[in-house]
Amino acid sequence: MNEEIQFILDSTKESMQGAMEHLEKAFIKIRAGKASPAMLSTVMVEYYGSQTPLSQVSNINTPDARTISVQPWEKSLLPEIETAIMNANLGFNPMNNGEMVIINVPPLTEERRKQLVKQAKSEAEDAKISVRNARQEANKELKNLDISEDRLGNAEIDVQELTDTYTKKVDAILGVKESEIMKV
Incomplete structure (x- = not known):
């Protein structure tokens, strides 16, 4: 028993x-004010006809506490990544410098x-x-x-x-x- x-x-x-x-x-x-790659964990990107998590098509880093950089493995994905981040409705305004997408995390x-x-x-x-x-x-x-x-x-x-x-x-x-x- x-x-x-x-x-x-x-x-x-x-x-x-x-x-x-x-x-x-x-x-x-x-998010608690500090930039973190986990903030983008829900972002999905159109990649060869299928929805793919952003982390599987790029490197996501935080160079400092207020910035997230997303460097795609294929530069042709930059516009799709930018659109996907905006569509994810996270309150971010991504910027594309031709090499990577840079996101400034606004203070709360x-x-x-x-x-x-x-x-x-x-x-x-x-x-x-x-x-x-x-x-x-x-x-x-x-x-x-x-x-x-x-x-x-x-x-x-x-x-x-x-x-x-x-x-x-x-x-x-x-x-x-x-x-x-x-x-x-």
Whole structure:
């Protein structure tokens, strides 16, 4: 019986860890004023008739904290890259110097910072919902096991402790991201 309970706890922990990883990936895309190649991770470029991620057709670098440079492997892609960045609606105004596309990352306004914090809180809430769903699923599976009330109660307490731990982790990551966004 203990093996079944342990299996449920392990799979629940795995689900909750997955929610954390998803949250961290979502937070990478929320820019905090500093230029980062990850800001362009969602940009897709028309390349030989198919939509291709920008990172697969060019080198993306950050020469300084306010600039992103995109150097395509084929110079003929420069106009497509420029158009794709503008169409991605990231708030960037790319410039083409004939060799590469240069993007100056504008400093964030107070209003934009507040929007980004709101977006970060929304992502964090989604992660908490995933954690709670994992808890709910685990409790459902535990109730289906043929175990004593005491064992069931103890297992449910373990699941709740996991839930509390991961909820605190989400709050901690959100706090760090929030201060990162609001720092001028």
